[in-house]
Amino acid sequence: MANAATHDHHDHAHHAPQGFFQRWVMSTNHKDIGTLYLIFSLTMFFIGGAFAMVIRAELFKPGMQLVQPYFFNEMTTMHALVMIFGAIMPSFVGLANWMIPLMVGAPDMALPRMNNLSFWIMPFAFTLLLGTLFMPGGGPAGGWTMYPPLSLQGESIAYVVFAVHLMGISSIMGAINIIATILNMRAPGMDLLKMPVFVWSWLITAFLLIAVMPVLAGAVTMLLTDKYFHTNFFNAAGGGDPVLYQHIFWFFGHPEVYIMILPAFGIISEIIPTFARKPIFGYRAMVFAIASIAFLSFIVWAHHMFAVGLPMGAEIFFMYATMLIAVPTGVKVFNWVSTMWGGSMTFETPMLFSIAFVILFTIGGFSGLMLALAPADFQYHDTYFVVAHFHYVLVTGAAFSIMAAAYYWLPKWSGHMYNETWGKIHFWSSVISVNVLFFPQHFLGLAGMPRRIPDYNVAFANFNMISSIGGFWFGASQLIFLGVVVHCVFFSKKKAADRSWEGAKGLEWTVPSPAPHHTFDVPPVIHDDELAHGNTDH
Amino acid sequence: MALSGGVAMANPEPDQLNMTKGAAEWSPYGMHMVALWVCVVIGIVVFGAMFVAMFRFRKSRGAVAEKWSHSTKLEIVWTVIPVIILIFLAKLATGGLTSFADTTGSEMTIKVTGYQWKWRYDYVEYKGKPVDRVGFMSKLEESSDRTRQLKSNLDPDKIQVDGYKTYLLDVDKPLVVPVGTKIRFIIVGGDVIHSWWVPALGWKMDAIPGIANSAWTKLKEPGVYRGQCAELCGQDHGFMPIVVKAVPKAEFDQWLATQQDEAKVQQAAQTAQANPATAPQG
Ligand code: HEM
Ligand SMILES: [Cu+2]
Ligand SMILES: [Cu+2]
Numbered sequence: 001m002a003n004a005a006t007h008d009h010h011d012h013a014h015h016a017p018q019g020f021f022q023r024w025v026m027s028t029n030h031k032d033i034g035t036l037y038l039i040f041s042l043t044m045f046f047i048g049g050a051f052a053m054v055i056r057a058e059l060f061k062p063g064m065q066l067v068q069p070y071f072f073n074e075m076t077t078m079h080a081l082v083m084i085f086g087a088i089m090p091s092f093v094g095l096a097n098w099m100i101p102l103m104v105g106a107p108d109m110a111l112p113r114m115n116n117l118s119f120w121i122m123p124f125a126f127t128l129l130l131g132t133l134f135m136p137g138g139g140p141a142g143g144w145t146m147y148p149p150l151s152l153q154g155e156s157i158a159y160v161v162f163a164v165h166l167m168g169i170s171s172i173m174g175a176i177n178i179i180a181t182i183l184n185m186r187a188p189g190m191d192l193l194k195m196p197v198f199v200w201s202w203l204i205t206a207f208l209l210i211a212v213m214p215v216l217a218g219a220v221t222m223l224l225t226d227k228y229f230h231t232n233f234f235n236a237a238g239g240g241d242p243v244l245y246q247h248i249f250w251f252f253g254h255p256e257v258y259i260m261i262l263p264a265f266g267i268i269s270e271i272i273p274t275f276a277r278k279p280i281f282g283y284r285a286m287v288f289a290i291a292s293i294a295f296l297s298f299i300v301w302a303h304h305m306f307a308v309g310l311p312m313g314a315e316i317f318f319m320y321a322t323m324l325i326a327v328p329t330g331v332k333v334f335n336w337v338s339t340m341w342g343g344s345m346t347f348e349t350p351m352l353f354s355i356a357f358v359i360l361f362t363i364g365g366f367s368g369l370m371l372a373l374a375p376a377d378f379q380y381h382d383t384y385f386v387v388a389h390f391h392y393v394l395v396t397g398a399a400f401s402i403m404a405a406a407y408y409w410l411p412k413w414s415g416h417m418y419n420e421t422w423g424k425i426h427f428w429s430s431v432i433s434v435n436v437l438f439f440p441q442h443f444l445g446l447a448g449m450p451r452r453i454p455d456y457n458v459a460f461a462n463f464n465m466i467s468s469i470g471g472f473w474f475g476a477s478q479l480i481f482l483g484v485v486v487h488c489v490f491f492s493k494k495k496a497a498d499r500s501w502e503g504a505k506g507l508e509w510t511v512p513s514p515a516p517h518h519t520f521d522v523p524p525v526i527h528d529d530e531l532a533h534g535n536t537d538h
Numbered sequence: 539m540a541l542s543g544g545v546a547m548a549n550p551e552p553d554q555l556n557m558t559k560g561a562a563e564w565s566p567y568g569m570h571m572v573a574l575w576v577c578v579v580i581g582i583v584v585f586g587a588m589f590v591a592m593f594r595f596r597k598s599r600g601a602v603a604e605k606w607s608h609s610t611k612l613e614i615v616w617t618v619i620p621v622i623i624l625i626f627l628a629k630l631a632t633g634g635l636t637s638f639a640d641t642t643g644s645e646m647t648i649k650v651t652g653y654q655w656k657w658r659y660d661y662v663e664y665k666g667k668p669v670d671r672v673g674f675m676s677k678l679e680e681s682s683d684r685t686r687q688l689k690s691n692l693d694p695d696k697i698q699v700d701g702y703k704t705y706l707l708d709v710d711k712p713l714v715v716p717v718g719t720k721i722r723f724i725i726v727g728g729d730v731i732h733s734w735w736v737p738a739l740g741w742k743m744d745a746i747p748g749i750a751n752s753a754w755t756k757l758k759e760p761g762v763y764r765g766q767c768a769e770l771c772g773q774d775h776g777f778m779p780i781v782v783k784a785v786p787k788a789e790f791d792q793w794l795a796t797q798q799d800e801a802k803v804q805q806a807a808q809t810a811q812a813n814p815a816t817a818p819q820g
Binding site for chain 2: 067070149153237242243278280285324330331340342343346359369374379447452456457458459462
């Protein structure tokens with residue numbers, strides 16, 4: 001009976017189900033699913049990282065020493081796909097799962113079973129994607145952007161397309177869940193403009209996801225039918241247009257890069273006020289900036305295509321629109337600095353990663369601004385300058401924010417404090433090595449080294465070697481991260497307080513550490529001054 | 539300078555830090571430098587403020603957090619100032635785009651076709667007259683090709699032309715062009731998408747199947763200008779370099795005449811070969 005099905009018998013006990021299978025595979029609990037997402041993305045981070053090590057090893061010096069060029073291309077393609085769809089995006093979803101209900105005072109996500117499904121699709125999608133590496137003909141080797149006609153030469157395209165469809169379904173379901181939770185499940189008194197910036201950033205990101213994942217699905221489906229069903233969407237010989245694919249892809253792709261940075265903005269906006277012991281500067285402007293960046297992200301896609309020979313009017317439009325993004329992005333950076341100004345700062349690991357984020361993300365923004373100037377982009381485009389740009393925004397931006405978040409909320413998740421000394425060692429090792437790794441790539445690009453090449457002229461030798469050394473060092477540093485997390489969860493003796501950080505505000509710090517299996521069964525009573533940014537009336 | 543003639547730093551140099559000024563009339567170098575300095579100055583201000591904050595407002599120095607968290611005036615300031623800077627940059631960049639888009643008044647047309655993994659150059663028109671069948675393939679030169687094989691154990695440093703180390707940046711047959719001549723390029727893709735890029739010319743342009751892109755250059759000085767394919771085009775994407783050899787006009791005219799003659803001779807031979815009676819096959 002339909003009626004009976006809606007009447008679940010909830011286990012209201014404050015402990016998790018006993019069996020491993022029951023607890024993890026059948027889970028509908030936002031915290032357990034959040035944990036699954038986080039473990040999954042950390043695994044993918046190491047797999048994608050291993051691919052990067054292959055790339056940097058081959059590029060260590062001129063000449064081909066380790067792998068065939070085709071395999072090199074498989075590595076660059078897989079590295080990007082795994083990092084974007086496997087590491088960065090799922091870890092943000094994991095953080096959303098864990099923290100959004102705790103931050104808005106909801107007992108769980110709005111759609112717990114769909115939540116289970118969104119997660120469990122991911123391992124299948126990635127098994128399929130990674131499995132192509134072991135198939136005859138190899139994995140995808142046309143770059144993560146999958147431009148036809150090249151991508152259609154690969155034999156693995158059907159698998160990749162199916163994997164992308166699965167990831168898209170997972171993301172869309174996750175996004176629906178997040179929107180439903182935020183809009184419907186807030187505790188009384190948690191007005192929209194009292195929500196933590198992290199929750200705001202995810203609300204906006206979720207709309208971006210719903211808007212663009214279907215576009216990607218459409219683009220790759222057209223690849224599939226072009227390859228196997230004799231359509232000619234992108235086939236010039238059949239009246240199609242290869243550039244059409246690029247327009248569709250980047251209509252997805254540019255919002256996608258903001259999907260990977262807006263939640264990071266949210267995280268940083270939580271952490272800096274905590275360790276500056278001062279509320280976020282200009283809360284409303286911060287929210288408005290995120291919303292305007294999200295809007296602008298839909299009208300700048302062709303800045304990835306300045307060299308495809310667009311009409312001049314189009315180049316001018318996309319150039320101006322792209323430059324505009326620097327304005328709200330600038331507001332965010334200035335406001336973070338103002339939050340620190342006049343504060344009372346301490347520098348625990350989450351704060352260190354956040355400060356590094358602000359500086360290094362801004363460097364990525366600077367190169368972004370330079371890339372936005374179309375005539376200069378005729379030089380920069382598809383060189384290592386672009387590689388440096390997007391790694392500054394993605395590694396020292398998105399990935400650093402995730403690490404900051406992990407250190408920040410680990411005490412709440414595990415009930416223990418991580419080892420601060422080792423956390424700081426991880427930070428310093430990462431922040432130095434990541435600059436050794438990526439800063440010289442600006443020089444390489446400006447000097448004329450194209451991206452996605454397995455070998456290069458000897459003029460590029462020194463900076464490549466430096467970059468590779470930084471790469472191995474950065475990769476090794478992440479093993480420290482793994483060690484700190486494992487130690488914190490399983491071995492640390494230091495109990496975390498409910499309010500694990502002196503300056504921490506917000507509902508998540510009012511529940512015990514570790515957060516019990518069920519929280520906020522009864523909606524909390526909200527006192528404005530307990531919220532990190534609650535007091536927004538001036 | 540260890541360059542085979544031409545403009546200093548037009549080709550990649552060891553430990554080169556910055557973009558080349560290029561060897562052509564149109565160059566984005568100036569705009570690049572303006573944008574770079576704008577970023578450096580903003581960076582110094584913002585990061586400077588951050589470091590001052592990190593020093594002055596530490597808890598360990600006894601700093602007590604202030605209560606304010608808003609200032610509309612400040613927010614307007616740091617919205618308006620960036621907008622002004624951007625307008626200035628946009629104006630500069632629009633000028634660059636407009637001059638780049640203007641291919642009128644060209645004295646020569648060359649068609650560039652990208653193939654997996656070589657380039658084809660066809661001379662279409664010169665000084666208002668069609669060029670008769672001058673065209674050739676241009677691909678990675680042989681010693682680089684041998685050296686770049688997996689585990690070849692050959693030394694890339696050994697490959698040199700006039701003291702310039704040309705590993706992966708040299709071809710069997712370069713594109714020869716005259717200096718001081720506005721050359722229009724028609725760029726297309728023969729199979730997949732490639733991108734024709736010589737940093738000394740200041741731009742790259744995608745070579746796309748089914749689309750004829752155009753771009754132009756006017757080289758200021760004779761020299762050998764090297765570049766590479768800049769759009770991933772399959773396994774040997776890293777191994778399809780571009781070499782443009784710019785020569786004085788007179789020399790170019792002579793070169794073109796020789797090519798045209800050769801083409802004629804070749805054509806005659808081909809017609810002969812096509813006739814089975816006169817060309818017995820072994
Ligand atoms: C001030 C803000 C930004 C501006 C103006 C900007 C501008 C650009 C431009 C013009 C390109 C194309 C360069 C080229 O291919 O020639 C580009 C590439 C890219 N950007 Fe940004 N960007 C900004 C921020 C970001 C952020 C926040 C992210 C991600 C977190 C990001 C990720 C990327 C990626 C992944 C690419 C390379 C895509 C590819 O070709 O595979 N960017 N950016
Ligand atoms: Cu973009
Ligand atoms: Cu190529």
